[in-house]
Amino acid sequence: MKNGQLAPGLSDDDLLVDGDDAPAPALLSADPRLARLTEAAKAYARAARSENTARAYDSDWRQFASWLRRNGFDELPPSPDTVGLYLAANAEAGVSVATLERRLSGICWRYRQLGQPLDVRDRHIATVLAGIRRKHARPPTQKAAIFADELLAMLSVLDMDLRGLRDRAILALGFAGALRRSEIVGLDCGPGQTEDGGGWIEIMEGGALLQIYGKTGWREVEIGRGSRPDTCPVALLETWMRLGRISHGPLFRPIARKNGGVSSERLTDKHVARLVQRCAMQAGIRGDLTEGERKRAFGGHSLRAGLASSAQIEEAHVQKHLGHASAEMTRRYQRKRDRFKVNLTKAAGL
Structure with missing residues (x-):
C-alpha cells in the first residue's frame, strides 16, 4: 500500500478492514500451503483481541465514521485536527x-489496520485530550465488593436444579479465584480444547488449578477446597460437571429453558454480571440503596473485589492471585483494608 492506495489486485476483503482481523497478505498463487497459512494468520490475528475488545473497537469506529459523515469529513487520511474536534464533541455531550x-484506542486500532496509523501524540489530539482530562476526569467508579457472608446468602437464593448448580459454581469459583467475568466463562475443561478459550482447569485432590490468560498474560490460580461441600467452589464445580456431563470444551454453558439440555456453546460474560446483580438483590445485600442503585452497584467485578477485600493474608499474595502488575492496582480492589497502617507523618517526627 502506498499513499493510502491499495496495491494492484488487492481489495478491502484482502485487507480485512472490517476490524475482525488484521491485514493478511494477498495470495500470489493457488498454493494450498499458502492458503492454509493465510487462514492460520487470520485466526492468530483474531486471537490478538478479546471478543469484548473487538466489539468495543468496532462500535467505536462506527460511531466515529458516522460522526465524520454527518459533519462532512473524510475517513482517510486520518486527521489529528478532526479527531480533536471529535473528542471535544464527545466531551461536550457528557461522555466520560x-x-x-x-x-x-478503537479509532487508532482501525487506522492501523488501514495502514495509516494515527499519531495520538500529535498536539491537536494530545492537547485537547489533556484539557478534557483536567476538566472532566473523575475517580473511577467501582463495583461494590461482595464479601464471604454475602456470597453465602447469594448462593442460598439459587435453586437446586441444573441451572442453579451451574450458577452456584460460577459465583463460588469467581469469588475464590478473584476472576474477571470473561475469565470465568473463558475456562475450558482442559488445554487446547477450543479456539476461543481463555484458560483451563485441572481438578486435584487438594483443589482446582486454573491456568488463565488475562490482561497481564498467563497466570496460575490455585483454589483450595472449602470446609463444606455446599459452599466449596471445587465441590460445586465437580457437581456441575458431573450432572451437566461436562468433560470437554467450554466449562460453563447455557441451558435450554424448554428441555433443560446443556448447550455445547460457551456462556457469555454478560450472564455473570446479570447473575451477580440478580442474586445480590434477591439476597437483600445493601438494602439501604434503591433498586436502581443496587443494580448499578453490583457486577462481575464485585466477586473479584470481594476476595481482594476479604483475604486476610499478605498483600503480595493477593496481588499474585489477582494477576496485578502493581500493588497499587490491588489496593484499588480492596474495599476494606487497614488504612493509615503505615503512618509516614509520625515516622517523620510530627
Missing part, C-alpha cells in the same frame, strides 16, 4: 473520560 480514551 474513560469511555473517550477507549474510543480513541
